Amino acid sequence: MPSHLKRSPRLSARVLPAALALALASPAAFADPQSAVPLAASDVDAKLTALTAKIDAQDAEIARLRAQVEELQLQQLRGRGVAGEGGPQTAVPPPVDTARIAREKSTTQPQQADPNLQVGQTQRDEDEARRQQEKTLVVREHAPLFERKFTLDAGMSYSYYDRRALTLSGFLALDAIFLGTINIDQNKASIATLDVTGRYGITDRFSLEADLPWVARETRFVSGGAGGAASSLTETNVRATGIGDVSAAAYYQLVKESATHPDVVASLRVRAPTGHDPFGLKVIQADGNNSNLNVPETLPTGTGVWSATGNVSVLRTYDPVILFGNIGYTWNRPESFDDISPVVGSVQPAEVFLGHMFNLSGGVAIALNDRAAISLSVASAMQAATHTRAPESKSVRIPGSSSNATTLNIGTSYVLPSGWTLNGQLAAGLTPDAPNFVFSLRGSRAF
Numbered sequence: 088m089p090s091h092l093k094r095s096p097r098l099s100a101r102v103l104p105a106a107l108a109l110a111l112a113s114p115a116a117f118a119d120p121q122s123a124v125p126l127a128a129s130d131v132d133a134k135l136t137a138l139t140a141k142i143d144a145q146d147a148e149i150a151r152l153r154a155q156v157e158e159l160q161l162q163q164l165r166g167r168g169v170a171g172e173g174g175p176q177t178a179v180p181p182p183v184d185t186a187r188i189a190r191e192k193s194t195t196q197p198q199q200a201d202p203n204l205q206v207g208q209t210q211r212d213e214d215e216a217r218r219q220q221e222k223t224l225v226v227r228e229h230a231p232l233f234e235r236k237f238t239l240d241a242g243m244s245y246s247y248y249d250r251r252a253l254t255l256s257g258f259l260a261l262d263a264i265f266l267g268t269i270n271i272d273q274n275k276a277s278i279a280t281l282d283v284t285g286r287y288g289i290t291d292r293f294s295l296e297a298d299l300p301w302v303a304r305e306t307r308f309v310s311g312g313a314g315g316a317a318s319s320l321t322e323t324n325v326r327a328t329g330i331g332d333v334s335a336a337a338y339y340q341l342v343k344e345s346a347t348h349p350d351v352v353a354s355l356r357v358r359a360p361t362g363h364d365p366f367g368l369k370v371i372q373a374d375g376n377n378s379n380l381n382v383p384e385t386l387p388t389g390t391g392v393w394s395a396t397g398n399v400s401v402l403r404t405y406d407p408v409i410l411f412g413n414i415g416y417t418w419n420r421p422e423s424f425d426d427i428s429p430v431v432g433s434v435q436p437a438e439v440f441l442g443h444m445f446n447l448s449g450g451v452a453i454a455l456n457d458r459a460a461i462s463l464s465v466a467s468a469m470q471a472a473t474h475t476r477a478p479e480s481k482s483v484r485i486p487g488s489s490s491n492a493t494t495l496n497i498g499t500s501y502v503l504p505s506g507w508t509l510n511g512q513l514a515a516g517l518t519p520d521a522p523n524f525v526f527s528l529r530g531s532r533a534f
């Protein structure tokens with residue numbers, strides 16, 4: 088047998104269909120054997136070799152595409168939480184139809200773009216779009232979006248306080264024996280706030296906001312000493328509901344986030360004293376058998392003074408983590424009141440200097456996907472002492488009016504298919520002046 092026909096079984100399996108195709112492509116040779124021009128053995132061998140090389144190239148292309156698809160599927164699994172050697176990966180497009188790509192490859196010209204470049208560019212584009220969606224989701228929770236749309240934000244928050252105080256009334260005899268009364272007072276306060284906020288983006292850097300709150304408060308006072316017995320307790324509840332202090336705010340984006348700079352937003356909020364102020368609330372004896380239990384007639388729903396709060400917020404993206412921080416200062420305008428005395432039947436006009444407040448917070452947020460995100464932060468509010476000044480008198484500091492309320496906050500966000508964004512947060516008090524816990528749930532949507 089000639090040397091050019093000695094081939095492996097694998098090559099023969101490929102050559103036979105190709106030879107049959109050549110034979111079918113030249114019917115004239117079979118119709119008229121006398122006119123047919125016989126092909127040299129070397130020409131047949133060259134054509135078979137070319138067809139074999141083309142088939143090998145197509146097999147190699149299919150194998151490469153199959154390996155690429157398997158890698159993309161592995162990356163997609165890693166993005167959903169399956170750890171891989173390369174660390175966390177981002178979500179990728181759906182798997183590619185390898186059979187369809189192979190058919191297109193076999194029928195198109197060889198001067199097509201590099202598939203590696205096309206797949207890589209597609210993945211980069213989708214990763215960038217995903218990162219932008221995740222950043223937008225986190226920013227919705229921690230800073231206003233500068234969209235030229237109206238955004239409605241409605242929510243509720245619940246705060247709980249539990250305070251206990253030990254009161255000693257008497258003196259020490261022989262530096263060891265206490266003579267007098269010992270009272271244990273306990274206050275349990277619950278504050279629920281419902282508010283509606285409207286925000287509108289004037290430009291891509293400037294937006295305005297207005298907030299209307301409604302407050303419901305209840306405080307349970309417990310004190311010992313009923314009937315002259317220290318072990319006997321008396322309890323009473325005081326409730327109050329009403330509108331809180333309304334506010335309006337303006338936000339301006341000083342710096343847009345780039346490769347070298349974080350996102351910086353400045354804001355100014357003005358709060359009006361529309362709620363019931365805490366000054367001049369009369370204290371009464373709730374139980375005639377317990378002179379230790381003195382409670383206010385009602386509870387305040389506002390601060391009673393005009394205030395202005397300036398904030399600067401910074402946000403920086405380190406995919407998939409987003410860092411954010413805030414620093415602010417609240418200035419309270421001095422206000423004059425006709426009566427600040429808590430004693431029934433007594434009137435004491437005075438000017439009140441409510442202590443200014445310094446706010447500082449910072450945290451980290453992680454986007455789980457394009458719909459869900461979680462955050463962890465710490466916030467601290469330090470307020471200076473309050474002073475009062477009676478007419479033609481010097482300013483007097485109110486003891487115990489300064490505070491430092493620090494909380495640890497855990498939050499989450501989720502975007503519903505309807506377009507509403509739900510934000511939930513749980514704050515735990517870290518200092519005695521902070522509430523025991525605060526739970527809040529909000530929903531927002533742009534129209």
